[in-house]
Amino acid sequence: MRALLLLSLVAVPVLSGCMHDAASYQIAGRDHALTLIADQPWFWKKEADLALVAARLPDCQRRHNLKTASIANIAVEVHQTGEKTYVLRQGKKLYLVETQTCEGFRPLDEEPPGGLGDLIGTFKVDGGKLRFVANPAATASAAPAPMAVDAAGASAAQ
Secondary structure, three states: OOHHHHHHHHHHHHHHOOOOOEEEOOOOOEEEEEEEEEEEOOEEEEEEEEEEEEEOOOEEEEEEEOOEEHHHHHHHHHHHHHOOOOEEEOOEEEEEEEOOOOOOOOEEEEOOOOOOOOOOOEEEEEEEEEEEEEEEEHHHOOOOOOOEOOOOOOEEEE
16 A cells, blocks of 8 residues: 555656647637647656647548647647638648548648648637737737637637
8 A cells, every 4th residue: 555655756847747738719709719738748858749629510520630749839729711711831841731521630741732821810829828929910800709719718808
């Protein structure tokens, strides 16, 4: 029993260094969103596995893997190119994602002919938490304003 207690006391600080976080960009209410998930499985690994969940419930929901990123430099820009169509930029990597069927996801070798589209905002670590930070220029002209929600469920009009 004493060995189990000692083991659990050692395990808590080791596991507490891991990042398991998510943030959402709510497009049109809670049922239509892009959610970025960051998962650092081992405390010594300074990188997080990233995945994007595209959802437009009840019609579709899909999880797509992105490139692994340094925890200190997680930044995924969200650009809207059309209705329910988005281009994500993660460093030099580009991804096309759509929320009509949520199946249309693919890496892009180059910028689309029409450009990246309007920058909606960026998923990034802010204050130790993964958050979606809206582009003020995009939200000033949007009506109604989309909601940004962090992993804790806190929301704010953007």
